[in-house]
Amino acid sequence: MAIGFPEGFLFGSATSAYQIEGAAAEDGKRESIWDVFCRVPGAIANGEDGTVACDHYHRHAADVALMAELGLRTYRFSVCWPRVLDGDRVLEAGMDFYSRLVDELLERGVQPWLTLYHWDLPASLPGGWTNRATAERFVDYALTVHDRLGDRVRTWTTLNEPWCSSFLSYAAGVHAPGQTDPVAAVRAAHHLLLAHGWTVQALRAADPSAVLGVTLNFTPALPASDDPADVDVARRVDGTANRFFVEPVFTGHYPADTLADLAPLWPDDLVADGDLAAISAPIDVLGVNYYTTNVFRAGERSAGPTPHISAPDAVQVLRDLPLTDMGWEIDPDGLRNLLLWLHTSYAGPAGTALVVTENGAAFDDRPDPACFVDDQDRIDYLRRHLTAVHQAIEAGADVRGYLAWSLLDNFEWAEGYGKRFGIVAVDAAQRRIPKASALWFRDVARTGAVTKPHETDR
Ligand code: IFM
Numbered sequence: 001m002a003i004g005f006p007e008g009f010l011f012g013s014a015t016s017a018y019q020i021e022g023a024a025a026e027d028g029k030r031e032s033i034w035d036v037f038c039r040v041p042g043a044i045a046n047g048e049d050g051t052v053a054c055d056h057y058h059r060h061a062a063d064v065a066l067m068a069e070l071g072l073r074t075y076r077f078s079v080c081w082p083r084v085l086d087g088d089r090v091l092e093a094g095m096d097f098y099s100r101l102v103d104e105l106l107e108r109g110v111q112p113w114l115t116l117y118h119w120d121l122p123a124s125l126p127g128g129w130t131n132r133a134t135a136e137r138f139v140d141y142a143l144t145v146h147d148r149l150g151d152r153v154r155t156w157t158t159l160n161e162p163w164c165s166s167f168l169s170y171a172a173g174v175h176a177p178g179q180t181d182p183v184a185a186v187r188a189a190h191h192l193l194l195a196h197g198w199t200v201q202a203l204r205a206a207d208p209s210a211v212l213g214v215t216l217n218f219t220p221a222l223p224a225s226d227d228p229a230d231v232d233v234a235r236r237v238d239g240t241a242n243r244f245f246v247e248p249v250f251t252g253h254y255p256a257d258t259l260a261d262l263a264p265l266w267p268d269d270l271v272a273d274g275d276l277a278a279i280s281a282p283i284d285v286l287g288v289n290y291y292t293t294n295v296f297r298a299g300e301r302s303a304g305p306t307p308h309i310s311a312p313d314a315v316q317v318l319r320d321l322p323l324t325d326m327g328w329e330i331d332p333d334g335l336r337n338l339l340l341w342l343h344t345s346y347a348g349p350a351g352t353a354l355v356v357t358e359n360g361a362a363f364d365d366r367p368d369p370a371c372f373v374d375d376q377d378r379i380d381y382l383r384r385h386l387t388a389v390h391q392a393i394e395a396g397a398d399v400r401g402y403l404a405w406s407l408l409d410n411f412e413w414a415e416g417y418g419k420r421f422g423i424v425a426v427d428a429a430q431r432r433i434p435k436a437s438a439l440w441f442r443d444v445a446r447t448g449a450v451t452k453p454h455e456t457d458r
Pocket of ligand 1: 016019161289358405412421
């Protein structure tokens, strides 16, 4: 049986600059914190980096043609800040690259969806996100990019997944810049949110009709049992992983319980008057990135760095669910529940639409001798999650689109190239090979309908 999505529902795909562009030192591009981090011995699996990646910087025209063939209605890409700005100086070649990309997308009928920050911060900014001045620089950067592309790009996302660029990057040390200081992580998180809020205010003033938003990653945290210790540890993880970001954006307050949990780490001088009013500037769309749901029990306090800075005693418990190649449990019901929670608690009352800006799975697939990738496991993942989105819509959530992560097999950060999320494979010769999932998704995008998974396959 087929389930149809509402008229105009946006099917698309997403990538990010560092993960696909390559051309790491071309046309005057300056270094980002990821260029630097990839040189740290042991930071990235197999010592890999984004120097060449998918060579999209040189192959963008063919990549856009492929997007059109795959029926994508929108393409979410990110701009690499140090490709377009060296301090205050505009790097014209880098800016031209994005301008051409936008033109090509529009010529092919694919709506450009621009993310300003997907983690490749200029390495030259002192203190990175621990420094409040970085948030000020971000607004200048955003306005400069908008000045060049705002006549053609209508949808602007400030940040992608600030949890990753704060707690995972400054507390767990897993992502650039690789720090393991929980206080630095709290500073980074607040400054990222501030950069978001100030930028929404500035872009709104410059371009009142633009569609503005932020993309947050949500990993729902559930207790392993009703033991109060398990319930409390799941609450604390949920506080920093999810509510720390969505709550101030919609309510202008950090969650009270999370503030209490973080009190020993919270710098007195962090929040200035007006910060939370800026952070809660109204947005038009909340981007929702969902991959999995985690279950936690309370265990021994871990000694090593962790992104769960208020829950070092959190121990993840695996359920009896299939895993992706990242070791992430496949839990589509978690996406339905998440969308309903976000709609009911935050986005709905604010009149803000939801779009799933990332969802997808890594599987260990490679082209067969006939140069085809029959990734039925990914089709199954996408189908189940799209079905969950449809269920959320039926239950009243205002979800306007779904963007598959990712268009291409690409650089999966600390995991290097070993984890393949693409619906299109990229081989060593940089050939693009649409997988079975890309052809399946093309049909979904063209018909606006998905066949339901068989109940027996669940
Ligand atoms: O590849 C990443 C992406 O950059 C951000 N969201 C999660 C994806 C898979 O880990």
